[in-house]
Amino acid sequence: MTRSSRWLTLIETFKIRTRDRRIVPLIYNAPQRHVWSLVREKIDRYEPIRLIILKARREGISTQIESWLMTMIAAGDLVNALVTAHQAKASLRVWDMSKRFVKTSPLLSSLATIGNNTITIGRSTLEVATAGNPESERSGDLTAWHASEAAFYKFPEVMTATMQTLPPPGVFSIGVIESTAKGKVGPGAVFYREWLRAVEGDSEWVPIFLGWQDYEGNRLPGVRVEDLNDEEKALRERFELSDAQLAWRRWTIKNKTGGSVIKFHGEYPATAEEAFIQSGLPFFGSEELLPLDRDVRKGISGILEPDGSFRERAGGYLEVFKQPEPGHEYVIGADSSMGIEDDDEDGSSKKSHSRSAAEIIDMETLEQVAEYDAVTAPHIMARHLASMGHLYNNALIAPEVQGSGGGGGREIIVYLRDLEYWNLHRWRQVDRVERDAGQLYGWDTNQRTRPRMLARIREVVMERSAVIHSRRLLNQLASFGENDSGRMEALAGHDDLLFAWGIALMSRSENYFKVTANMEAPPLEPDWNALGLRVLRPEDPQARLRRLMAMQDRGTEEKSFLEL
Numbered sequence: 001m002t003r004s005s006r007w008l009t010l011i012e013t014f015k016i017r018t019r020d021r022r023i024v025p026l027i028y029n030a031p032q033r034h035v036w037s038l039v040r041e042k043i044d045r046y047e048p049i050r051l052i053i054l055k056a057r058r059e060g061i062s063t064q065i066e067s068w069l070m071t072m073i074a075a076g077d078l079v080n081a082l083v084t085a086h087q088a089k090a091s092l093r094v095w096d097m098s099k100r101f102v103k104t105s106p107l108l109s110s111l112a113t114i115g116n117n118t119i120t121i122g123r124s125t126l127e128v129a130t131a132g133n134p135e136s137e138r139s140g141d142l143t144a145w146h147a148s149e150a151a152f153y154k155f156p157e158v159m160t161a162t163m164q165t166l167p168p169p170g171v172f173s174i175g176v177i178e179s180t181a182k183g184k185v186g187p188g189a190v191f192y193r194e195w196l197r198a199v200e201g202d203s204e205w206v207p208i209f210l211g212w213q214d215y216e217g218n219r220l221p222g223v224r225v226e227d228l229n230d231e232e233k234a235l236r237e238r239f240e241l242s243d244a245q246l247a248w249r250r251w252t253i254k255n256k257t258g259g260s261v262i263k264f265h266g267e268y269p270a271t272a273e274e275a276f277i278q279s280g281l282p283f284f285g286s287e288e289l290l291p292l293d294r295d296v297r298k299g300i301s302g303i304l305e306p307d308g309s310f311r312e313r314a315g316g317y318l319e320v321f322k323q324p325e326p327g328h329e330y331v332i333g334a335d336s337s338m339g340i341e342d343d344d345e346d347g348s349s350k351k352s353h354s355r356s357a358a359e360i361i362d363m364e365t366l367e368q369v370a371e372y373d374a375v376t377a378p379h380i381m382a383r384h385l386a387s388m389g390h391l392y393n394n395a396l397i398a399p400e401v402q403g404s405g406g407g408g409g410r411e412i413i414v415y416l417r418d419l420e421y422w423n424l425h426r427w428r429q430v431d432r433v434e435r436d437a438g439q440l441y442g443w444d445t446n447q448r449t450r451p452r453m454l455a456r457i458r459e460v461v462m463e464r465s466a467v468i469h470s471r472r473l474l475n476q477l478a479s480f481g482e483n484d485s486g487r488m489e490a491l492a493g494h495d496d497l498l499f500a501w502g503i504a505l506m507s508r509s510e511n512y513f514k515v516t517a518n519m520e521a522p523p524l525e526p527d528w529n530a531l532g533l534r535v536l537r538p539e540d541p542q543a544r545l546r547r548l549m550a551m552q553d554r555g556t557e558e559k560s561f562l563e564l
Contacts, residue, residue, distance in 0.1 A: 002044045003043055003044050003046070004040040004041075004043040004044050006075070007043060007068075007071045007075065008036075010071050010074065010075070010105070010107060010108075011026060011067045011068075011071055012025055012026060012027065013025070013104075013105040013106060013107055013108075014026040014067055014070070014100075014101040014104065014105050015100060015101070015104035015105075016063060016097070016100065017097075017100070023100075023104070026063065026067060026101075028060075028064065029059075029060055029215065029216065029217070030214060030215065030216050031055070031059045031060065031061065031210045031214050031215055032059075032060055032061070032063075032064045034208075034210070034214070035051070035053070035061065035064060035208060035210075036064070038051075038206070038208065039051070039068075046172040047172065048167070048169060048170070048171060048172060048173050048174075048175075048204075049173070049174045049175065049176070050175045050176075050204050050205045050206060051175070051176045051177070051178075051205065051206050051208055052176075052177045052178070052194060052195055052198045052205040052206070052207055052208070053176065053177070053178035053179075053207075053208045053209075053210065054178075054179065054180075054181060054195055054207070054208070054209045054210070054269075054272055054275055055178060055179070055180060055209070055210040056180065056210060056211055056212040056214075056215070056267065056268040056269055057180055057212075057267050057268060058215070058217075059210055059214070059215045060215075061178050061210065062094065062097075062146075062148050062178065063097060065083075065146045065148075065176050065178065066083065066094060066097055066098055066101070066146065067101065068144070068174060068176075069081040069083065069126055069144050069146060069174065070098060070101050070102070070108075070119070070126060072124075072143070072144050072174060073119070073120075073121050073124035073125065073126050073144075074107075074108055074111070074112075074121050074124075076124060076143070077122060077123055077124060078123050078124060078143075079124035079125070079143045079144065080124070080125060080127075080140075080141060080142050080143050080144075081124070081125065081126040081127070081142070081143060081144040081145070081146075081174075082126075082127050082128075082129065082140070082142050082144070082145050082146070082162075083098075083126070083127070083128045083129070083145075083146045083148060084129055084130070084131040084145070084146070084147055084148065084153075084158070084162065085128070085129075085130055085131065085148045085149065086130075086131060086148065086149040086150070086152040086153050086154070087130065087152075088130050090130075090148065090149060091117075091128055091129060091130045094128050094148065095117060095128045098119060098126060098128060099114055099119070102114060102119060108121070117129065131147075131150075131153045131154065131155065131158045131159075132155070132158065140162070140165035141165060142162070142165045142166055142167075142173070143167065143173050143174075144173060144174040144175070145162060145165070145166060145174070145175050145176070146174075146176050146178070147159055147162065147176070147177040147178065147179075148178060148179075149178075149179045149180065150177045150178070150179045150190075150191050151179040151180065151181055151182040151187070151188040151190075151191035151192070152179065152182055152187070152188070153187070153190075154187075156187055156188075156189070156190035156191070157190065159177060159190055159191065159194070160190065163175070169204070175205075177191070177194065177205070179191055180266070180267060180275070181266060181269070181275035181276045181277070182266075183266075183276060183277050184276045184277075184479065184491070184492030184493065185492050188276070189492075192276055192492070195207060195272070196475065196493065199272075199471055199472070199475070200373075200471075200472055201301070201314070201315060202315075207272075209271070209272045209275075211239075211268075211269055211270045211271065212249070212268035212269065212270060213235075213239050213241060213245060213270055218245060218248045218249075218252075218268075219242070219244035219245055219247075219248050220244055220247040220248045220251055221244045222244075223243060223244065223247035224243055224247075225243045225246040225247050225250070228246070229287075230285075230287040231261070231285070231286055231287035231290075232246055232249075233287070234286070234287040234288075234290040234291060235249075235270060235287075235290060237290075237291065238270075238290045238291060238293060238294060239270065249264070249268075252264060252268060262277060263277075265277060265286065270286075270290070271286075271289075271290065271293055272475075273286075273289060273293075273474060273475060273478035274286050274478075276478075276479075276492075281481050281482040282478070282480070282481040282491070283454075283458070283477070283480045283481045283482070283488065284458075284461060284477055284478065284480070288461055288462055289461070289474065289477060289478055291464055292461065292464075292468050292474055292477075293474065295467050295468060295469055296468065296469060296470070296471050296474055297321065297469050299319040299320050299321040299370070299371070299469060299470075300312055300319065300320045300321075301313065301314055301315060301316040301318070301319050301320075302316040302318055302319075302320065303316040303317060303318060304318060304384060304387040304388065304391070308387045308390045308391055309391075310391060317372060317373060317374035317376070317384070318370060318371070318372050318384075318388065319370065319371045319372075319373075319470070320369070320370045321368060321369055321370060321371070321469040321470070322362075322367065322369040322370070322469075323369075324369070324391060324392045324393055326393075328362055328363070328364065328393060329362075329363040329364065329393065329395070329396070329512065330360055330361065330362060330363060330369065330392040330393060330395035330396070331360070331361055331363055331395055331396045331397075331398060331425075331504050331507050331508045331511070331512075332358055332359070332360050332385060332388060332389060332392070332395050332396070332397045332398065332504060333358065333359050333361075333398050333400075333443070333499075333500045333501060333502065333503030333504025333505070333506075333507060334356070334357070334358040334372075334381070334385055334397065334398065334399040334400060334409075334412070334500055334503065335356070335357045335358070335400050335496045335497075335499045335500040335503065336356050336378055336381055336399060336400065336409050336411075336412050337355055337356045337375070337376070337496070355373060355374065355375055355494065355496050356372070356373075356374055356375070356376045356381045356496075357371075357372060357373055357496035357497045357499075357500040358371070358372035358381075358384075358385065358388065358500050359371055359372075359473070359497065359500045359501040359503075359504050360372075360388065360392055360395065360504070361466075361501075361504045361505070361508065363396075363508050363511075363512045364512075364514065365467065366460060366465055366466040366467065366505070366508070367466070367467040367469075368466070368467060368468050368469050368470060368473070368501070369392070370388070370392070371470045371472070371473065371497065372384065372385075372388065372500075373472065373496075373497065378409075378411035378412045378415060379411070379415050381412060382411075382412045382415030382416050382419065383415070383419065385397055385399070385412065385416065385421075386416060386419045386421045389421060389423065394423050395423065396423050396424070396425060396507060396508075396511055397416065397421065397423060397424055397425065398424075398425035398442060398443045398503050398504065398506075398507035399412045399413060399416070399424075399425075399442045399443070400442065400443050400444075400445055400499065400500075400503055401413065401440070401441070401442040401443065401444050402444065402445065402446075409442055410442075412442075413441045413442050417441075424441050424442065425441070425442055425443055425507045425510075425511065426440070426441055427440045427441075427442075427443065427444065427510075443503045443506060443507060445499070445503075449506075450488075452506065453499075453502040453503070453505070453506050454488060454502070456502065456505050456506055456509060457477075457498070457501070457502045457505065460505060461477070466505070470497070472497055473497045473498065473501060475493070476490065476493065476494065476495050476496075476497050476498040477498060479491050479492050479493050479495070480495055480498055
């Protein structure tokens with residue numbers, strides 16, 4: 001019998017109180033079984049467990065984690081386990097549950113000693129406490145820790161402080177942070193930040209989301225649901241919800257969240273993006289983003305070698321969702337920075353330009369094929385962009401340039417030209433001084449072009465004509481909206497990936513021309529020799545493009561390609 005099987009045998013001797021006031025054995029429900037499937041092998045291999053769980057209410061996750069900690073102090077020697085709850089009443093509920101585990105289990109009732117807020121078995125102890133001052137947690141020495149409803153801690157920093165008390169990598173231990181969400185700023189910002197770090201692979205904590213639709217108890221059988229609104233239609237399509245599930249959702253909104261769909265999203269989210277309620281007016285509703293969630297998946301992370309080849313590496317700055325295909329055209333939208341890491345400890349800062357972002361999309365299908373996210377200076381990002389461009393069939397590159405000269409975009413254009421990368425987005429505009437056609441390389445985001453870009457983003461999302469694979473990009477779409485001052489920006493976190501994606505969409509719309517099979521073929525070239533004309537043809541198309549670009553920069557004109 002494996003170690004996890006022995007654990008489960010003991011856990012199933014514990015008894016719990018049900019909502020209908022019965023005392024029954026603890027048998028894991030569907031969300032609990034899912035979480036157990038993710039940790040079972042780690043228990044068998046004696047590997048550290050680090051989970052951050054974002055969940056809907058009343059799914060039994062706290063009960064499950066307490067069963068692990070109780071089993072751990074029963075099965076191990078010198079185990080120090082701690083449960084921290086957000087309120088004294090919540091601590092008391094956890095304490096009552098833990099005592100019931102001991103008293104109802106024939107295997108533990110004679111072994112455990114129950115104190116005021118501790119349970120001791122041999123030389124191992126489980127303590128239940130209310131999350132207090134973070135400084136009081138730093139000196140602990142824990143083997144297992146459960147942070148219950150961590151987003152609601154009076155002192156959110158206690159979560160970060162208690163993390164320091166867990167053993168280093170390689171030592172078997174359990175750390176679980178679980179909570180419903182409490183917004184993206186304010187007291188809930190620390191939990192939100194840790195959740196994002198886990199989703200983006202920037203920490204050892206494994207993110208798990210459990211929506212209301214995952215719990216089999218959230219149903220009202222026998223009720224027929226008619227006249228679905230847009231959000232209900234999107235939910236049914238995305239999660240294949242039954243009438244019983246939609247009926248429960250309607251009943252809960254009406255009777256438990258005061259008729260507020262926004263409050264329902266916070267208490268009973270269907271997706272992680274729904275969970276984090278934010279101030280301001282979101283740019284997209286839940287019903288518009290739900291269809292995009294279906295295509296989100298993990299890509300292959302890596303870096304680009306000096307020769308332009310891709311090498312897989314965990315935590316690399318480039319995440320590839322789809323390899324380049326022969327004959328396909330690609331565009332890269334880039335939002336650059338100066339390469340200075342910002343300080344975003346409270347999760348409340350707006351766009352900071354500290355990170356450089358790029359999105360690569362297929363020009364024909366509008367499918368996101370790769371994503372670049374790093375803290376890089378302009379000269380480094382230019383090399384990365386050139387390598388990505390060569391990798392994706394000499395893709396069209398559209399770096400953002402700002403009229404003020406900030407953000408590093410203009411420097412990137414210079415570096416790309418030095419690297420002899422020729423396929424750059426070019427925007428022709430009239431020079432207001434000389435009344436002549438000027439030439440701008442890159443994409444200039446200003447008061448005129450920004451609304452056009454946002455309209456384009458909204459268009460492809462609402463029409464479902466684009467395919468998004470990145471969870472980070474979807475998070476930024478969910479966090480974008482109109483703030484209290486009326487400006488469209490990230491309501492929490494960053495929007496650099498969103499704007500890189502928007503630039504790629506705009507560059508594609510201005511430069512892509514789809515060739516169809518039934519288009520007429522161009523006329524055959526005339527016999528110029530028979531007409532007494534001689535044709536000058538450049539031998540290298542790329543060299544010709546570079547020469548044309550150089551002439552345009554100098555203000556000279558290209559001579560006719562015909563000579564008498």
